[in-house]
Amino acid sequence: MLKTEMRNPKTTHLDRMTTAEMLRVIQEENHNAVMAVDGCLEAVARAVDIATDALRKGGRLIYVGAGTSGRLGVLDASEACPTFGVPEGTITGVMAGGVEALYRAGEPEEDSAEFGIRDLKAINLASADCVVGVSAAGGAEYVLAAVAYAKSLGCATVGLTCNEGSPLAKRTDIAIVTDTGAEIVTGSTRMKAGTAHKLVLNMLSTCSMVHLGNVYENMMVNLKPTNEKLRERMVGIVSEIKKVGRDEARKLLEDNGWSIRKLLAKN
Numbered sequence: 001m002l003k004t005e006m007r008n009p010k011t012t013h014l015d016r017m018t019t020a021e022m023l024r025v026i027q028e029e030n031h032n033a034v035m036a037v038d039g040c041l042e043a044v045a046r047a048v049d050i051a052t053d054a055l056r057k058g059g060r061l062i063y064v065g066a067g068t069s070g071r072l073g074v075l076d077a078s079e080a081c082p083t084f085g086v087p088e089g090t091i092t093g094v095m096a097g098g099v100e101a102l103y104r105a106g107e108p109e110e111d112s113a114e115f116g117i118r119d120l121k122a123i124n125l126a127s128a129d130c131v132v133g134v135s136a137a138g139g140a141e142y143v144l145a146a147v148a149y150a151k152s153l154g155c156a157t158v159g160l161t162c163n164e165g166s167p168l169a170k171r172t173d174i175a176i177v178t179d180t181g182a183e184i185v186t187g188s189t190r191m192k193a194g195t196a197h198k199l200v201l202n203m204l205s206t207c208s209m210v211h212l213g214n215v216y217e218n219m220m221v222n223l224k225p226t227n228e229k230l231r232e233r234m235v236g237i238v239s240e241i242k243k244v245g246r247d248e249a250r251k252l253l254e255d256n257g258w259s260i261r262k263l264l265a266k267n
Contacts, residue, residue: 002163004137004189008182026184026191033195036162036178043176044200048207050156050174051130055208059128061091064120064146066110068190069134069160069197070095071102076201082230084214085222091205094119096142113145120146127154132204134197135159136189138166147172160200162193176200213261216241221260225253234260 010025011017017025037044051061063073074093080086095101096109096116109115125131131150133143138161147157148171159172162180169175178196183189209215214222219240225231238249238260256263 002137002166003179003181004162004183004193005187006182007186008184011184014184029184029192030195033178033180033192034199036180036192036196037199040176040178040200043174044203047132047158047174047176048204048211050158051132051204052208052211054128054130054156055090055212057128059126059130060089061205061208062120062123062125062129062131062150063091063093063134063201064095064116064131064143065093065134066096066140066142067101067105068194069136069140069143070097072194072198072201073132073134074102076198076205080205080209082223082226083220084209085220085224086209086214089123092123094123094146096140110140110142113141116142116145117149120149125150125153125155130156130158132158132160133168133172134161134201135166135168136162136193136197138163138168140168144168144171158204160197162189162196216260216264221264223260225258231258234258238263 014022055061063077065073074095077091077093080091081088101109131147133147135143144167147159147168150157157172158174158176159168160176161168162178164177164179169177178200180192180196183191183193185191219237221237223230223234225234234253235246235249238252239246242249242252252263
């Protein structure tokens with residue numbers, strides 16, 4: 001049996017616990033999710049490097065998942081543009097069931113190999129892209145078919161799963177296995193497994209964006225002034241980097257077309 005489907009011996013009496021007892025055991029298992037990421041950092045580093053290489057050459061970082069795994073990929077991808085100022089689609093999330101599945105369960109689509117291939121074709125997958133298949137159990141047909149199609153085109157592939165030896169781990173160039181074990185509620189991988197995968201996806205996108213120069217020191221310097229919050233953040237960043245007041249920082253940005261990177265390149 002897959003570890004993610006086993007019963008957790010700590011919670012066989014979950015239905016008889018007090019609220020405080022439930023919270024304590026859930027939090028203990030949350031810590032275990034973080035520790036599971038510790039065990040696969042070497043694989044994550046390799047994945048970051050191939051993703052960065054793909055992005056540097058004009059390819060995309062594409063997450064493919066189903067259920068919670070798919071939603072987490074879409075979430076991480078959707079935040080790349082406002083955080084790092086990259087063009088729409090640079091990091092993309094594709095999930096079984098499409099946009100509607102962000103709001104409702106889409107289990108039937110998870111079993112469709114045909115849909116996995118169809119959805120990658122719909123975004124014009126190319127050999128320069130890096131595809132990350134995300135599946136807690138590691139056996140979703142939608143994800144496996146998508147990864148196989150990506151490999152057939154020559155894409156670099158990564159598998160993010162919680163089960164060592166799962167089909168996804170075996171069929172990708174790099175396997176990231178966050179061994180989170182049995183869930184608090186048996187089989188509910190939206191919990192520990194999802195937590196671990198959110199951490200890894202954060203690492204993949206953030207580290208690749210840092211490598212591409214979208215972060216200066218630890219500040220977001222490729223932001224776009226699309227709303228007042230971001231404009232004020234940009235003013236604060238320039239004020240910090242240039243050691244000037246906010247009024248002067250705003251003028252520097254206005255003189256440089258609201259581009260922090262352009263401003264920095266002059267010095």
